[in-house]
Amino acid sequence: MLAQAASRTSTQSAASHAVNGSASTRASPQPLKKTASPMMQSALSGGPAAQTTTANTPSKPQRPARRIEMEQLMNDFRRALGTNWTHYREIITTFLTGHLTRIELERELSVILDKSMVRMHNQFLLASLANALRDPPPSTNGLPAWNMRSKDAPLRISKNSGDPVVAKLKSEIMGFTPRERRRIKAITRDAGMKGPMPSTIVLTKQARSVKFPSVKDKEKSKTNITQEITQSYQAPLATESFELPDADNMRTRILGIAYEHGLLDGIANDVPDIMLAGLEYHLRDFLQQLLDRVRPKKHKKMSDTTFVSLANASAQFITNASTKETVNSTAENGVKSGAAVVNGVKAKRQRSQQYEDDNVITAEDMALALELAPHSIVEPSGPMYRLWDVMLRDEIDDFPTPSVQQ
Amino acid sequence: MSDKCRYKPEIQQMMFVSGETNDPPTETTAVIEDIVRSQVVEMLLQATAQAARRGSRSIAIEDLIFLIRHDRAKVNRLRTYLSWKDVRKNAKDQEGGAVEGADLLEDVAGAAAAAPAATGPADPVGPKMKYRKSKVKLPWDLTNMFPEPVPDAEDDDGAAGPDEDELEASLATLQRLKSADERTRAMTKEEYVHWSECRQASFTFRKGKRFREWAGISALTDSKPNDDIIDILGFLTFEIVAVLTEEAIKVKEAEDEMEMRRSKRTKTRKTERFLFDPPDEDQRPVLAKHVTEAFRNLQRSKPKQQALRNFSGGLVRTRTAVI
Numbered sequence: 001m002l003a004q005a006a007s008r009t010s011t012q013s014a015a016s017h018a019v020n021g022s023a024s025t026r027a028s029p030q031p032l033k034k035t036a037s038p039m040m041q042s043a044l045s046g047g048p049a050a051q052t053t054t055a056n057t058p059s060k061p062q063r064p065a066r067r068i069e070m071e072q073l074m075n076d077f078r079r080a081l082g083t084n085w086t087h088y089r090e091i092i093t094t095f096l097t098g099h100l101t102r103i104e105l106e107r108e109l110s111v112i113l114d115k116s117m118v119r120m121h122n123q124f125l126l127a128s129l130a131n132a133l134r135d136p137p138p139s140t141n142g143l144p145a146w147n148m149r150s151k152d153a154p155l156r157i158s159k160n161s162g163d164p165v166v167a168k169l170k171s172e173i174m175g176f177t178p179r180e181r182r183r184i185k186a187i188t189r190d191a192g193m194k195g196p197m198p199s200t201i202v203l204t205k206q207a208r209s210v211k212f213p214s215v216k217d218k219e220k221s222k223t224n225i226t227q228e229i230t231q232s233y234q235a236p237l238a239t240e241s242f243e244l245p246d247a248d249n250m251r252t253r254i255l256g257i258a259y260e261h262g263l264l265d266g267i268a269n270d271v272p273d274i275m276l277a278g279l280e281y282h283l284r285d286f287l288q289q290l291l292d293r294v295r296p297k298k299h300k301k302m303s304d305t306t307f308v309s310l311a312n313a314s315a316q317f318i319t320n321a322s323t324k325e326t327v328n329s330t331a332e333n334g335v336k337s338g339a340a341v342v343n344g345v346k347a348k349r350q351r352s353q354q355y356e357d358d359n360v361i362t363a364e365d366m367a368l369a370l371e372l373a374p375h376s377i378v379e380p381s382g383p384m385y386r387l388w389d390v391m392l393r394d395e396i397d398d399f400p401t402p403s404v405q406q
Numbered sequence: 407m408s409d410k411c412r413y414k415p416e417i418q419q420m421m422f423v424s425g426e427t428n429d430p431p432t433e434t435t436a437v438i439e440d441i442v443r444s445q446v447v448e449m450l451l452q453a454t455a456q457a458a459r460r461g462s463r464s465i466a467i468e469d470l471i472f473l474i475r476h477d478r479a480k481v482n483r484l485r486t487y488l489s490w491k492d493v494r495k496n497a498k499d500q501e502g503g504a505v506e507g508a509d510l511l512e513d514v515a516g517a518a519a520a521a522p523a524a525t526g527p528a529d530p531v532g533p534k535m536k537y538r539k540s541k542v543k544l545p546w547d548l549t550n551m552f553p554e555p556v557p558d559a560e561d562d563d564g565a566a567g568p569d570e571d572e573l574e575a576s577l578a579t580l581q582r583l584k585s586a587d588e589r590t591r592a593m594t595k596e597e598y599v600h601w602s603e604c605r606q607a608s609f610t611f612r613k614g615k616r617f618r619e620w621a622g623i624s625a626l627t628d629s630k631p632n633d634d635i636i637d638i639l640g641f642l643t644f645e646i647v648a649v650l651t652e653e654a655i656k657v658k659e660a661e662d663e664m665e666m667r668r669s670k671r672t673k674t675r676k677t678e679r680f681l682f683d684p685p686d687e688d689q690r691p692v693l694a695k696h697v698t699e700a701f702r703n704l705q706r707s708k709p710k711q712q713a714l715r716n717f718s719g720g721l722v723r724t725r726t727a728v729i
Contacts, residue, residue, distance in 0.1 A: 277698075281702060284699075284702060285702070288706065292709070371717070372716055372717060373712070373715065373716060373717075374717070374718065374719035375712075375715050375718065375719050375720050375721070375722045376722075377719075378719065378720065378721050378722075379719050379720070380719055
């Protein structure tokens with residue numbers, strides 16, 4: 001029933017088109033539309049005709065008719081146009097994208113086309129329109145002849161390439177269901193970029209996956225680069241080896257990271273040295289800030305002079321809970337400094353004579369200092385959260401109740 | 407960083423004057439040269455920015471002094487140094503180079519001794535001549551903030567003495583003089599001559615062009631800095647090397663002390679001294695790592711600068727501090 005109604009309306013519209021062909025809203029000249037109507041009717045009748053045939057069955061309408069074979073049509077047209085083919089192509093393209101109006105199209109085409117070619121032009125356009133209403137063609141490269149210039153390779157009617165690889169590929173793809181094939185066709189370059197951002201899980205997976213660069217240059221051997229990258233992933237981390245990395249370890253890892261991100265030329269010789277120097281500077285800086293905040297500092301000028309320079313006295317944060325744990329307990333919390341570095345820094349900062357019975361800094365001190373100044377490590381990270389979480393604190397320490405005087 | 411050291415002898419002389427008795431290795435002098443150059447670049451950049459804030463395109467003396475305004479001792483020394491330059495120039499103009507007695511030298515010997523006496527022993531100023539010690543006016547000083555000229559504190563009898571900062575400034579200078587005095591106390595005549603020659607080492611004295619090229623001044627500023635600026639830079643670079651050497655020596659001593667304590671703890675004591683023992687502690691020169699550690703100490707940011715960042719994370723943007 002529905003199909004019947006649809007067919008009736010479509011034939012009606014076709015008829016109205018035929019009648020009103022010459023009296024369309026825009027001022028379209030006669031030659032175009034005169035030949036339009038029978039073509040249009042035949043084109044559209046393919047649709048309704050197919051639909052009416054299946055009107056008896058209450059099921060879904062059958063698929064629309066097959067596409068009109070345009071290649072032959074276009075080749076004839078092209079041969080007829082000759083050298084004007086490029087110009088004609090441009091005109092049609094700009095008209096279809098909206099850059100030319102009908103009037104301008106008419107003006108341009110009247111220069112190129114003569115009487116006989118007008119009919120071919122009409123056929124061409126209407127056939128394209130009819131094909132647009134149907135299923136897309138099986139081959140996605142469309143009509144290759146459309147994109148060819150007249151001075152290019154002459155008209156060739158090639159149905160199958162005969163290439164064995166292509167044939168094999170085609171047979172494989174035909175083995176997929178049509179739905180699969182449609183899904184594969186839907187994958188374009190921007191397929192993943194539209195829509196909302198993928199979830200954190202997907203993003204994490206993307207970030208964690210190893211990215212191998214594509215090597216265009218044939219000089220750099222691709223296998224070497226991928227080997228370097230896999231090696232860099234196998235190098236031990238500082239958290240595993242419990243010591244600061246040395247130059248070789250650093251070089252392996254930096255090289256791998258550089259390759260992954262596209263720097264295929266490798267790294268210079270002193271890059272690991274600079275990185276190590278920067279790392280050491282950063283660690284010392286952090287330890288210095290930690291010690292400043294946690295440990296009382298002796299005034300530098302005490303007995304020699306009569307006054308104390310206020311500029312040198314910094315605020316002190318002295319913790320109450322300094323147990324006898326050693327500094328090595330901090331090792332498990334993410335700061336992998338060798339014992340030598342820590343001792344060296346401690347010695348430099350502390351020039352007083354109480355080195356022997358000095359209280360060592362503990363994990364609580366470190367937690368306090370990090371809570372006070374997370375910017376010394378720029379951003380708190382996993383080990384630091386763990387440190388804060390494992391600190392044993394009574395709530396009563398956080399909110400001390402004032403003692404009531406009687 | 408890849409160019410070889412061009413100021414190695416000067417740096418060695420400066421280190422000798424600042425307390426380092428051994429011959430420093432090439433690595434140490436290379437590191438010091440790099441540090442000095444980066445400091446010069448930083449100073450010129452900041453001074454140019456300061457001049458731009460003023461609306462001027464060329465760097466003035468006050469712009470450079472502004473960078474070190476917090477260090478009163480250095481500022482005073484610099485002003486003295488500059489006034490000496492003025493005196494010398496005036497003397498040359500007026501007297502035509504006749505060398506007279508050195509009475510003036512004795513007056514300001516205490517203050518000027520710390521600065522590299524680029525004038526040398528021959529200071530052509532006679533006691534007869536009136537000399538104008540033109541002190542560089544510091545625009546940010548309290549006395550210059552009023553529209554009417556404020557009388558100097560020295561002229562006023564009833565005013566309080568020099569304030570705390572002045573005391574501290576002169577204290578630092580006196581400290582330096584004292585250590586220099588102790589060092590030269592036991593020297594022979596030749597050694598003292600050598601010492602005074604080393605004390606005149608400068609990056610810029612009579613080598614202005616070479617200094618400009620080395621520091622890459624043409625790339626930093628549009629306008630060509632005048633000779634006064636170069637002289638001030640020479641003074642400041644000497645100060646930088648001196649401060650670095652002093653700090654590096656402290657670092658080295660602390661490290662050695664720690665080594666000794668550690669060896670003492672593990673009870674490996676050197677019982678006797680043998681003839682072919684490796685050289686003593688005195689013979690160990692300052693190494694590059696001491697210098698880098700000293701530089702890091704000097705780049706330490708004060709707690710007041712970070713006080714507002716408490717309890718919050720994020721990157722703290724630091725500026726290279728001018729030593």
